[in-house]
Amino acid sequence: MIKGIFYFLIFPGFLFTAAMGCLSGWFDRKLTARIHWRVGPPWYQNFVDFLKLLGKEIIVPADSMRGLFLFAPVTAVIGATLLSVVLWQPNLRTDSGFLGDLIVAIYLSMIPALALIIGGMASRNPLASLGASREMKLMLAYELPFIVSIATVIIKNGYTIRLYEMVQHQAAHGAIIGSPSGFIAFIVALLCMQAKLGLVPFDIAEAETEIMGGPLVEYSGAPLGFFRLSKLMMLFAMPVFLITVFWGGIAPGALGAAVGLGKLLVILLVAVLIKNTNPRLRIDQALRFFWGPVTVLAVISILLTLAGL
Amino acid sequence: MNNIALLTAFPFIIGTLLFLIPKRARGLIETVSGVTALVACLGSVRLFLVRPIESTFAYGISFVIDGLSGLALLGVTFFTLIIILYSIGFMRDHVYHRSFYVYVLWTLAASIGALAANHMIVLALFWGFLGLTLYLLIHIGGGSGAAAAAKKTFIIIGGSDAFLLFGMAIVWQAAGSWDLLGVKLPITSGLTFWAFIFFVLAAFAKAGAMPLHTWIPDCAASAPIAVTAYLPAALDKLLGIYLLARCCLDVFILNEAAHLVLLITGAVTIIAAVMMALMQHDMKKLLSYHAVSQVGYMVLGIGTGNPVGIAGGLFHMLNHAIYKCTLFLSAGSVEKKTGTTDLDHLGGLIQIIPATFVCALISSLSISGIPPFNGFVSKWMVYQGIVEMGQRGGRLWVLWLMAAMFGSALTLASFIKLLHAAYCARTTEYAEAPQREHCAMVLAMGVLAALCIVFGIFAKQLPLRFLINPILGGSDIYLGIWEPSQAGLYIGTGLLLGMFLYGALSLKKGFFRTDRTYIGGERLPESSFISGTDFYNTIKEIGVIQKIYRGAEKKYFDLYEQAKRTFSYMTELLRQMHTGVLPTYLSWVVFGLILLLWILGKNTW
Numbered sequence: 014m015i016k017g018i019f020y021f022l023i024f025p026g027f028l029f030t031a032a033m034g035c036l037s038g039w040f041d042r043k044l045t046a047r048i049h050w051r052v053g054p055p056w057y058q059n060f061v062d063f064l065k066l067l068g069k070e071i072i073v074p075a076d077s078m079r080g081l082f083l084f085a086p087v088t089a090v091i092g093a094t095l096l097s098v099v100l101w102q103p104n105l106r107t108d109s110g111f112l113g114d115l116i117v118a119i120y121l122s123m124i125p126a127l128a129l130i131i132g133g134m135a136s137r138n139p140l141a142s143l144g145a146s147r148e149m150k151l152m153l154a155y156e157l158p159f160i161v162s163i164a165t166v167i168i169k170n171g172y173t174i175r176l177y178e179m180v181q182h183q184a185a186h187g188a189i190i191g192s193p194s195g196f197i198a199f200i201v202a203l204l205c206m207q208a209k210l211g212l213v214p215f216d217i218a219e220a221e222t223e224i225m226g227g228p229l230v231e232y233s234g235a236p237l238g239f240f241r242l243s244k245l246m247m248l249f250a251m252p253v254f255l256i257t258v259f260w261g262g263i264a265p266g267a268l269g270a271a272v273g274l275g276k277l278l279v280i281l282l283v284a285v286l287i288k289n290t291n292p293r294l295r296i297d298q299a300l301r302f303f304w305g306p307v308t309v310l311a312v313i314s315i316l317l318t319l320a321g322l
Numbered sequence: 323m324n325n326i327a328l329l330t331a332f333p334f335i336i337g338t339l340l341f342l343i344p345k346r347a348r349g350l351i352e353t354v355s356g357v358t359a360l361v362a363c364l365g366s367v368r369l370f371l372v373r374p375i376e377s378t379f380a381y382g383i384s385f386v387i388d389g390l391s392g393l394a395l396l397g398v399t400f401f402t403l404i405i406i407l408y409s410i411g412f413m414r415d416h417v418y419h420r421s422f423y424v425y426v427l428w429t430l431a432a433s434i435g436a437l438a439a440n441h442m443i444v445l446a447l448f449w450g451f452l453g454l455t456l457y458l459l460i461h462i463g464g465g466s467g468a469a470a471a472a473k474k475t476f477i478i479i480g481g482s483d484a485f486l487l488f489g490m491a492i493v494w495q496a497a498g499s500w501d502l503l504g505v506k507l508p509i510t511s512g513l514t515f516w517a518f519i520f521f522v523l524a525a526f527a528k529a530g531a532m533p534l535h536t537w538i539p540d541c542a543a544s545a546p547i548a549v550t551a552y553l554p555a556a557l558d559k560l561l562g563i564y565l566l567a568r569c570c571l572d573v574f575i576l577n578e579a580a581h582l583v584l585l586i587t588g589a590v591t592i593i594a595a596v597m598m599a600l601m602q603h604d605m606k607k608l609l610s611y612h613a614v615s616q617v618g619y620m621v622l623g624i625g626t627g628n629p630v631g632i633a634g635g636l637f638h639m640l641n642h643a644i645y646k647c648t649l650f651l652s653a654g655s656v657e658k659k660t661g662t663t664d665l666d667h668l669g670g671l672i673q674i675i676p677a678t679f680v681c682a683l684i685s686s687l688s689i690s691g692i693p694p695f696n697g698f699v700s701k702w703m704v705y706q707g708i709v710e711m712g713q714r715g716g717r718l719w720v721l722w723l724m725a726a727m728f729g730s731a732l733t734l735a736s737f738i739k740l741l742h743a744a745y746c747a748r749t750t751e752y753a754e755a756p757q758r759e760h761c762a763m764v765l766a767m768g769v770l771a772a773l774c775i776v777f778g779i780f781a782k783q784l785p786l787r788f789l790i791n792p793i794l795g796g797s798d799i800y801l802g803i804w805e806p807s808q809a810g811l812y813i814g815t816g817l818l819l820g821m822f823l824y825g826a827l828s829l830k831k832g833f834f835r836t837d838r839t840y841i842g843g844e845r846l847p848e849s850s851f852i853s854g855t856d857f858y859n860t861i862k863e864i865g866v867i868q869k870i871y872r873g874a875e876k877k878y879f880d881l882y883e884q885a886k887r888t889f890s891y892m893t894e895l896l897r898q899m900h901t902g903v904l905p906t907y908l909s910w911v912v913f914g915l916i917l918l919l920w921i922l923g924k925n926t927w
Binding site for chain 1: 670672673676679683691692693698702705706709710712713717720723724727728731732734735738739741742746747748805808809811812813815816817820823824827832833834835836837838839840841842846851852854857858860861863864
C-alpha cells in the first residue's frame with residue numbers, strides 16, 4: 014500500500030507528471046514564442062505560475078455548488094495522475110499491469126475533460142455552460158475516431174488490451190507506427206490528442222475571445238491552478254500514451270529514456286506546429302471534421318490492418 | 323413446507339389481503355407491504371446461501387434456485403424493498419395508493435415464481451401474470467396516456483409471450499422434456515433456431531431491447547415514476563436478462579448465427595437508443611431511452627459467448643438496475659418538488675434538492691462508465707469479452723467494440739445535458755425557500771448510490787466473487803483484472819490532500835470570497851438562461867443524422883406503430899365497403915350465395 018501511494022504521489026504519479034507536464038508546457042510556450050519571433054518564458058515559468066495561483070484569493074460564485082466547484086479541479090489532477098501511473102507501469106517494466114489497462118487508460122484520459130465540464134456546470138455561469146456543452150460535443154467528436162484507431166492497435170499487437178504486452182509485442186515485432194495502417198492510425202490518434210488537450214484549432218471549449226475561458230470563467234486562485242496543472246499533466250501524459258501504444262514505448266535505461274524523450278519532443282513539436290498554423294474551428298466544423306474525414310481515415314487504417322498491411 | 327413455494331405464495335397472499343385494509347389506513351398498508359418485502363428479501367438471501375435447491379411437485383413440476391436465478395431473486399426482492407421505501411414518500415397522496423402496493427406485491431410473487439420455475443409451462447404462467455401486473459401498474463398513472471401506454475405494453479409483452487410458448491413447444495418436442503435446466507439443445511436445424519429466436523424475443527420484449535423496446539418510453543411518460551423505476555428500470559431488466567441468460571446458457575447451445583443475432587441486436591440497441599436519448603426534452607423519456615440502450619450492453623456481453631463477456635453482461639444487469647433505479651427515483655424527487663419533469667422548464671434544483679443531485683450525479687457517472695463506479699467495471703468486462711472474440715478470429719468485433727465504447731461517450735453526453743438542465747441551469751422558477759427532501763426517498767436513493775460506489779470499488783471482492791462468479795462455475799476468469807480498490811485508494815488520497823490544501827488555505831482570513839457570477843461585467847436579466855436542452859442541436863443538424871431523427875419523430879422505426887398503421891390501413895379497405903346502403907349489402911349477400919353454391923355444386927356435379 015505504501016508503495017502504491019509512493020507510485021501515486023511521487024513517481025511516476027503526481028510529482029513526476031506535474032514536473033514533466035510543466036516542462037512540456039514550457040516547450041510549447043517557448044516554441045510558440047520563437048514562431049512568433051518573441052523570446053519566450055524561462056524554463057521554470059509554468060512552475061512559478063502554478064505556485065503564484067496557489068497564493069491567490071479564491072472567488073466562489075454566489076449560487077454555485079461550492080463543494081463540486083472546488084473539488085472538480087482536484088479530480089482533474091487525480092485523473093491525470095492515475096492515467097500517468099497506469100501508463101508508466103509497462104514502460105518502467107515495474108509491473109506487468111493488468112488485463113485491459115488500455116481501456117482503463119482511455120477512460121482515465123476522459124476524466125480531466127469531464128471534471129472541467131462538471132466544474133463549469135457547478136459554477137452556474139452561462140458562459141461556463143456554453144463552454145461545458147462545447148467540451149462535451151468535442152469529446153463526442155474525437156472519441157469515435159480515437160476508438161477506431163485504438164482498435165487498429167489492438168489488432169496489430171496480437172489482440173491484446175494489456176499495455177505491457179503491447180510494449181513487449183512491439184519490442185519483438187517493431188513499432189506499429191512503422192506499418193502503413195499503423196501510421197495512418199497514429200495520425201488519427203494525434204489529431205484526437207490535439208482535441209483532447211484543447212489545443213488550437215480545437216480550443217473551442219475555452220475560446221478566450223468568444224466565451225472568456227468557458228468553464229474556467231469563474232475560476233481563480235488554487236482551483237484555477239489545479240485545472241491549469243491538469244492540462245499540463247495531460248500535455249505530457251497523452252504523448253506518453255501514444256508512444257506506448259503506437260511507438261514501441263519507452264525502453265529502460267539512460268539510452269531508452271533519451272530516445273523516449275526524443276519521441277515525446279517530436280509529438281509535441283507536431284502538436285505545437287498544428288497549434289500555431291491553424292485558426293480555431295467552430296464546434297460544428299470540428300464535429301464534421303472528426304466524424305467525417307478523420308473517421309474515414311481511421312476506418313481505412315482498420316481495413317488495411319485486416320488486409321495485413 | 324417447501325421454502326420456494328412459501329416465498330412465492332407469501333407476497334401474493336399478503337398482497338391480496340391488503341384489499342381488506344381500509345384505503346385510508348395508508349400507514350398500515352405501507353408498513354405491511356414493507357415488512358412483506360423485507361421478509362421476502364431475507365428469505366431470498368437464505369435461499370441464495372443454501373443454493374442449489376430443487377423441489378419437485380406433482381406431474382414433475384420442479385422449482386430450482388441456482389446461481390443465476392438466485393442472483394436475479396436477490397435483485398428482485400431487494401428492489402421491491404427499495405421501491406416500497408421510496409413510495410412511502412412518493413405515493414402517499416396517490417389516488418390508487420392501495421392498489422399500487424397490491425400490484426407491487428403481486429409482481430414480487432410472480433417474479434419469484436418465474437425465476438424459480440424449472441418447468442417451462444409454469445414459467446410461462448408466471449411470465450404472463452407479470453405482464454398483467456405490469457399493465458395494471460402502468461394503468462394507475464391515470465389519464466388517456468397511461469391507458470394507451472398500458473395497452474401498448476400489454477400487446478407487446480403479451481405478443482412476445484405467445485412466441486415464448488411457441489418456442490417452448492418446439493424445445494419440448496425436440497428435447498422431450500419441459501424442464502429448462504439440462505436441456506442443452508444444440509441449434510442445428512432451422513426449427514431449433516426459430517425456437518431460440520422465440521425465446522429471445524420474449525426476453526427482449528421484457529428487457530426492452532430493440533426492436534421491442536417501444537413500450538418503455540411510453541410507459542415512462544405516463545406511469546408514476548415509482549412504477550417506472552420498479553419495472554422497466556429494475557425488475558424487467560433482471561427478468562428479461564435472466565431469461566436470455568438461461569436460454570443461452572442452459573436451454574440452447576448457441577451457434578454462430580445465434581451469437582450474431584445477439585451481437586447485432588446489442589450493438590444497434592446501444593447506439594440507436596442513446597441517440598434518441600440525446601435529443602429528449604423530458605427527463606423521464608430521456609431516462610427510459612437509456613433503460614433501452616443499456617440492455618444493449620447486457621445482450622452484447624451474453625452474445626460474446628465467452629465467460630468474461632457473459633459475466634460482464636450479468637454484472638451489468640445488476641449494476642444497471644441499481645443506477646437506473648436511482649436515476650428514476652431522483653426524477654421522481656424532481657417531479658414531487660416541481661410538478662414537472664420537462665427539462666425546458668426545470669433548473670436551479672442544485673440549491674433546492676442537493677441530496678438528490680448528489681445521488682443523480684453518482685448514478686449518472688456510473689451509467690456513463692466512468693471509473694471507479696460500478697458501471698465501468700461491467701462495461702470493461704463486456705469490452706474484454708468483445709476483444710476476446712477477436713482473438714478467436716472474426717472481423718466484426720471492431721464494430722461491436724465501437725458501438726459499446728462510443729455508446730458510452732454518448733451516454734455521458736446525454737447525462738451532462740440532464741444534470742445541467744435540471745439542476746445547474748439558472749432559472750428563477752423554482753427558487754423558493756429550500757424545503758426538506760423526504761427522508762424515506764433520500765434514504766432509498768442514498769442506499770442505491772452508495773451501492774454504485776461500493777460495487778465499483780470493491781467489484782472484485784464483493785459482487786463478482788459472491789454473486790457473479792458462482793453462476794459460471796467459479797472459474798478464475800477475473801485473474802489479473804483491474805483492481806478498482808487500488809484506484810479507489812488513490813482517488814481517496816488525492817481528494818483528502820485536496821481537502822487539506824483547501825483547509826490550509828482557508829486558515830488565512832478572507833482567502834475565500836463569494837461574489838456574483840461574472841458575465842463580461844454585465845448583469846443579465848434573470849429570464850435569459852441557458853437550459854441545456856439544446857446542447858446537442860449541432861449533432862442533430864448533421865445531414866444523415868437529421869434525416870434519421872425526422873424518421874424517428876414520425877415513429878417510422880416503432881414496430882408497434884407500424885403494425886398499427888398496417889392494420890388500420892387494412893381495416894380502412896374493409897370500412898370502405900361498409901357504405902350503410904342496404905341494397906349494396908343485399909347484393910353482396912346474393913353474390914356470396916351464388917359463389918357458395920357454385921363452389922359446392924362444382925364438387926357435387
